[in-house]
Amino acid sequence: MSTGPENGPRIGRRALLTGAVRTAGAAGLAGMAGSLGMAALSPAAAQAVPAQAAPGGRRYPANWPDPEPYGLADTREDLWPRADNSFLLDLELRPRDEQLGRVWMRDTYVNCFVVKGRPMYVATGTSRVPGLTTATPWNDGVFVWTAPSLHGPWRLADTTGIRPDAEKGKVWSPEFVGENRPGRTVVAPWQEHWYDDESGKRGNVWAPELHYFRGTWYLMACMGDNALKTGSFMLASEGGVEGPYRLVRGNLAKPFGDLNPGRPERYHIDGSLYAEGGDAWLVLHNNLYAKFRDDMEDIVPTTNLPSFQQVAYDPEPYLEGAYVFKHGGKYYLLHAAWDRTSTNSDGSTRYAYDPPRAGRTQYQYDAVVAVADRFEGPYSKRWTAGVGAGHNNFFRDHNGRLWATFFRNPAFGYWADPARIDDAAVAGVVRLEWTGPEGNRLYVRRQSRGPAS
Known part of the structure; x- marks a missing residue:
């Protein structure tokens, strides 16, 4: 195979x-992630979008409107790996793992x-x-x-x-x-x-x-x-x-x-095989x-x-972890990108895939994804598929369900905080959802979909 x-x-x-084993502390992210995430979105993007109707009565979840301008990060709680959509793998321990x-x-x-x-x-x-x-x-x-x-x-x-x-x-x-x-x-x-x-x-x-x-x-x-x-x-x-x-x-x-x-x-670096x-x-x-x-x-x-023919951010930051996955006849190109925070002129917080610069702080290591009809592209504009889920891969389990990995980057940002560092650098998986043949997006499974299984 x-x-x-x-x-x-x-x-x-x-x-x-x-x-x-469920994600340690994931439920505690809800309030913080929700309040932070709204700052990056327009009022229209913050509203719920109805599901798409599909042939045969099946309904797909809808694409979310993208933050504008292109390059802003979507930090909403729904795009975080949480207790209801993810869990940690219970890997056999080696002698070096026993203390942790x-x-x-x-x-x-x-x-x-x-x-x-x-x-x-x-x-x-x-x-x-x-x-x-x-x-x-x-x-x-x-x-x-x-x-x-x-x-x-x-x-x-x-x-x-x-x-x-x-x-x-x-x-x-x-x-x-x-x-x-x-x-x-x-x-x-x-x-x-x-x-x-x-x-x-x-x-x-x-x-x-x-x-x-x-x-x-x-x-x-x-x-x-x-x-x-x-x-x-x-x-x-x-x-x-x-x-x-x-x-x-x-x-x-x-x-x-x-x-x-x-x-x-x-x-x-970061070689992958497709x-x-x-x-x-x-x-x-x-x-x-x-x-x-x-x-x-x-x-x-x-x-x-x-x-690859893809729509770069302007300016394009440093990206890592390139990976290609195919689903529904489409090709998905994954990258890891640092969401950096800075302050807008009105005092609000900006969340964006910006290059490093004075006044910008690494916040979350996100998974950003684009879609194309062909392996080489041209690929669509990227969207935030998972907050803090960067440098991952997508895969299909033996029942056909879609998943992504995550590890909670311990080097900088949210998971490097001393209060959270003990829960960083993990082997985690999170359920994905597909927005159907019209939407053609893959996201971390958003809320109100029931627990991961």
Whole structure:
């Protein structure tokens, strides 16, 4: 099965298990989020919009009017992951997680694939090592969890048969450089840990994603800013989801793509994989894509990678976490964007996807989305699909229901507040709703729709 447009066929109609771990403190967001959100909207946008009628009597939720001008953020409570539309994954703990009592995770990724006729759910994300409060200046690789249902039980991938003495669930790490053999590279020289007098040990891996394409597991990830080279790479499994994984040939010397201008050894980050039919594409930060070769060992050579046709903000801020998802025959291009607050001339608060500047404060790390008829675009104007749900992915469960991930960014803004930081960096999922073939939008499931299940 591919990771493509519909994430495979639906199998079975069993209800998902109940009793999931609910989002800690989410109910307490309501009053604050509601009062803050209205400041960014016109009076018309703040009013309820009736649902659209659909053929056969089905009714779809309606698109919301967008804040004007283009680039303002929609911060309404309805677009937050809340207790009624989201929950946290109860991931099996590693020894490093026991003190916190849960898994610390950034850039949460979850997906569902059909493997040997059964649904397999996978989860991964950016990890940190014991003794550090962040995933920098170094971390020790990529961990994977699997489950038969979105509600679990979530177990670490069983890597004990590959590395009996290593920490269970760790499928790749710069530490595995000793596994390199002639003709088989696990860790390239540019991915190895290194040392300097200022920071000591350095080298970290970010934003991993797992994809199951043409019967093979592929792991996309990015070496971070403290690595010898920053950029996206891909691993191919020679076994199951647990590995063993090796580096594809196109990444032996460098990450995918070209150098970012003016940034030595910095390539395009946050690589993702989009598959449709028998073809696959690399999606790169924040506007680039490339087709993979048929053997999946590298991208098709090109002088300059093509760009998605999309409607940029003016000015365009720094965006991260590009991801493509297909639903209802349409392509959805996701980005993560910081909603920054500032003060309008009348004293009210402005919420917008602005570049950084004096007087602007990072507030929420949002998911912004645009839609198109074709993979490459042209894409529509973007809208706020989820408040605080940036650097995520959309996916379809085995019953056909739509979900997004979130992690509550602990670096800046709302979730970095000392009163909330203990509830940040989580593995969360939130239900999505589609506004139908006329509206063609995906939003975090808005209120009055009942609890997530």
